[in-house]
Amino acid sequence: MARLVVAATTLTLARGLQQPHALRTLSRLRSAAKDALEQHTERVQTGAGPGAPSPERAAHNKRQQEVFDSAAEFFASPEASPPEVEATLDALAKRICEPSRPEAAFRVLDVGSGTGCLSRRYAAAAAGGADVTGVDLSPEMVKAARAKGGNPTYVVADVVDYAAGYEGDLYDAVVFNACFGNIFDRSAALRAAAKVLAPGGRALITHPLGAAFVDELHERDASVVPAGLPRTLLDMEELVSEAPLTPAFVEDAVPYFSEFVRD
Ligand SMILES: C[S@@+](CC[C@H](N)C(=O)[O-])C[C@H]1O[C@@H](n2cnc3c(N)ncnc32)[C@H](O)[C@@H]1O
Known part of the structure; x- marks a missing residue:
């Protein structure tokens, strides 16, 4: 209204x-x-947003925070992004921004934005520049992303809490890059994406190293990576049975790329 x-x-x-x-x-x-x-943003960051997380989600997120707070220095280092990874990220950003138009900034919510390695790329990849928000559970990852500069705004929060009660401008794309397997409840995260997407906007799951890599991480430590990536359109359907999102496409390759469209 x-x-x-x-x-x-x-x-x-x-x-x-x-x-x-x-x-x-x-x-x-x-x-x-x-x-x-x-x-x-302040309500979400101070935990005063609508709806308290379940004890299970809170415990899972605390572990994510601890793991990624201590890994932030590595993720921000040149070792984490050798030239081939940089090239893959450039190509992913371009592909994500394909529907962008010169007359409007492309609005992206980058979920699990980490040190902002993809968030910073959208401005150059989109035809009319980009308006980017990165949301991540780890304060140290967000601190590293802010230190690297660029235009994105970063928020420390769970994407589910970020989307609850969101009243800002809707997004053209919500991107889960290299983080979808880390999320406590993947269906809830996709419902959150649907809440902040404009009609016709896209929720995208991407991973530069592919779904088999995520499966390995899951086998190594399911407390950090509780699930894999959807491999088929049927897997995608099951994840969005309660969300106004339609599975459009999955490329189970390296890099991995899948796409839902907001109804
Ligand atoms: C492996 S890192 C990837 C970071 C970045 N996307 C990249 O490509 O380098 C996964 C990130 O997802 C974040 N994360 C996990 N669950 C999340 C959630 N529910 N909401 C927001 N961020 C989340 C973690 O804090 C972590 O920084």
Whole structure:
């Protein structure tokens, strides 16, 4: 409803753009929307967002945080991204941004953004630049991502909490790169993606090293990687039985790439 009111007001204002008071009101509306988004982000980051996590999800996320806080230095180092990985990430970012258009910034939510290795690439990969939010459970990974600079905004949160009660502008793409197997409840994460995606927007699961690599991680330590990646359209269907997402495509190769479209 609020969105409709803002849209209608914006239209009225656009008609009277020559009037200085209309410009002032437009700028106040923009600033109110920005404030609302910042307040939402603060609520999510301080755990004051809607709905407390179950004890199981909280325990799982605590372990993720510990593991990735202590691995952040490695993930931020050149060792973690040799030239072949860099090239794969460039190609992934390009492919993710294929539907972008020159007249609008492409809006991406990068889930499990880590040190921002993919988040920073969208601005150059999208035809009209990109407006990127990275969301990650690990404060140290987010700190490393912020230290690397670039335009993305980073939030420390579980994607499920980030999406609950989200009222900001909807995203064109929600990307789970090299993190989908780490997530406590993959269906809940996809429902969260659907909540923040614009109609026709895409939820994408990608992994530069492929699904077999994720299976190995799962076998090594299921407390960190509780699941693998969906290998078929049927696997994808099962994950989104309660979400308004339609499985569109899966390429079970190296790199791995799968895509759902928001109904
Ligand atoms: C293997 S790292 C990958 C980081 C980055 N995407 C990359 O490609 O380098 C997985 C990341 O997912 C994050 N993560 C796991 N579950 C998450 C969740 N429910 N919400 C947000 N981030 C999550 C972890 O904190 C970790 O930083």
